[in-house]
Amino acid sequence: MKKPQPFHPDIEDVVPADVFAALGDPIRLGILVSLADCEEVDKARCGAFTELASPSLLSYHFAKLREAGITRSRAEGTVRFLSIRREEFERRFPGLLDSVIETARRDPSVPRVKLDV
Amino acid sequence: MKKPQPFHPDIEDVVPADVFAALGDPIRLGILVSLADCEEVDKARCGAFTELASPSLLSYHFAKLREAGITRSRAEGTVRFLSIRREEFERRFPGLLDSVIETARRDPSVPRVKLDV
DNA sequence: CCCATGATTCAACGATCATTGAAATAGCAG
DNA sequence: CTGCTATTTCAATGATCGTTGAATCATGGG
Numbered sequence: 001m002k003k004p005q006p007f008h009p010d011i012e013d014v015v016p017a018d019v020f021a022a023l024g025d026p027i028r029l030g031i032l033v034s035l036a037d038c039e040e041v042d043k044a045r046c047g048a049f050t051e052l053a054s055p056s057l058l059s060y061h062f063a064k065l066r067e068a069g070i071t072r073s074r075a076e077g078t079v080r081f082l083s084i085r086r087e088e089f090e091r092r093f094p095g096l097l098d099s100v101i102e103t104a105r106r107d108p109s110v111p112r113v114k115l116d117v
Numbered sequence: 118m119k120k121p122q123p124f125h126p127d128i129e130d131v132v133p134a135d136v137f138a139a140l141g142d143p144i145r146l147g148i149l150v151s152l153a154d155c156e157e158v159d160k161a162r163c164g165a166f167t168e169l170a171s172p173s174l175l176s177y178h179f180a181k182l183r184e185a186g187i188t189r190s191r192a193e194g195t196v197r198f199l200s201i202r203r204e205e206f207e208r209r210f211p212g213l214l215d216s217v218i219e220t221a222r223r224d225p226s227v228p229r230v231k232l233d234v
Numbered sequence: 235c236c237c238a239t240g241a242t243t244c245a246a247c248g249a250t251c252a253t254t255g256a257a258a259t260a261g262c263a264g
Numbered sequence: 265c266t267g268c269t270a271t272t273t274c275a276a277t278g279a280t281c282g283t284t285g286a287a288t289c290a291t292g293g294g
Contacts (some may be wrong), residue, residue: 006272015226020217021141025252026134047270057253059272078261078270093223099216100137106210109132123242142282174283176242191247195240195291 006066006073011088014069019093022068027052028061030111031105032070035084036101042083046073051113070097083095123183123190128205131186136210139185144169146221147228148165151223152201153218155232159200168230182202187214 011072023029030052038044049058062082065071069089074081104110140146147169155161166175179199182188186206190196206214221227 016220016224017141017143017146017226018177020137020146024134024138024141026132029134029137045270052253054254056255056273060252063213063272075260078268079265080271085247093220095216096291100214102211103133103213107133109134144282162240163242170282171284172241173243173285178281180242192241192290197241 004093005075006063008066008072008085009069010083011069011092015094017072018068019096022064022070023100024045025061025064026110027057028045028065030113031058031065031082032084032114033101033104033110034113035071035082036105037112040116042074042081044115046080046082049113052111059115122192123180125183125189125202126186126228128180128186128202131209132162135185136187136213139187140183140217142178142181143227144171144174144205146183147230148175148178148199149201150221150227151230152188152199153222154229157196159184161199161232163197163199165232165234169228170232 023032031049034049034052046058046062047055052058052079053061062071062073066073069085069092072083072085074083084097086097140149148166150232152161153170156191156199163175163179164172166200169175179188179190183190186209189200191200201214203214
């Protein structure tokens with residue numbers, strides 16, 4: 001059986017309160033800024049975030065971000081790649097993601113991971 | 118005994134994850150955009166929000182917004198006035214509040230109240 | 235002083251959350 | 265097929281959340 005690609009909500013179904021709820025956790029903000037700071041777009045493995053939390057907890061947080069329409073997760077072989085749904089999200093909530101990322105990036109309370117080689 | 122003015126966190130102690138958590142509820146977003154759309158700045162009574170929820174539930178949500186550093190609450194006689202901590206918040210998280218409010222304002226899922234006379 | 239008004243506090247509830255560790259799954263390499 | 269690696273799922277936990285309704289408190293007006 002093929003491993004199914006995970007569920008991604010239609011961006012139009014995403015609602016502001018759910019987005020903010022998903023952002024309301026330091027680990028998830030850490031995942032987001034780490035992704036945003038990653039040069040190699042769409043090349044961030046899930047396994048690269050282990051400094052932030054245990055694998056199973058990461059999986060939980062990945063799902064939260066994904067279900068809030070913020071990130072996309074693509075299975076490729078045994079690995080999963082994570083990326084931000086930039087263009088779609090920008091269309092849906094213009095300007096929001098940029099200031100969220102800027103805010104999180106500036107703040108030392110948000111944990112980080114270096115994703116680039 | 119004088120009714121004590123409620124607790125407001127030092128804006129420097131406010132952390133992004135807590136801000137987003139506070140924004141992660143439709144009623145609280147509704148309070149925020151209603152405040153933002155109010156012409157008479159600093160003149161919004163707590164009691165003007167009863168369309169959004171019961172008094173006790175409103176009180177709960179007011180506290181969440183206040184403790185996240187987003188709003189200010191000033192007791193004056195038997196009435197309490199609510200306002201957004203605009204300047205302070207803008208200094209602490211430049212640009213964030215504007216795009217949050219714009220996002221919430223644009224979205225029909227966020228309930229609203231008409232505060233002006 | 236008593237009462238009405240505006241608002242908060244409290245106790246309770248079920249629901250969801252973040253976290254853990256163990257088990258399951260899928261693909262790849264031998 | 266066998267095992268190895270990357271990741272998710274599941275079951276269980278305690279904590280926090282959103283909501284309700286009753287009780288409380290503070291203030292101003294009669």
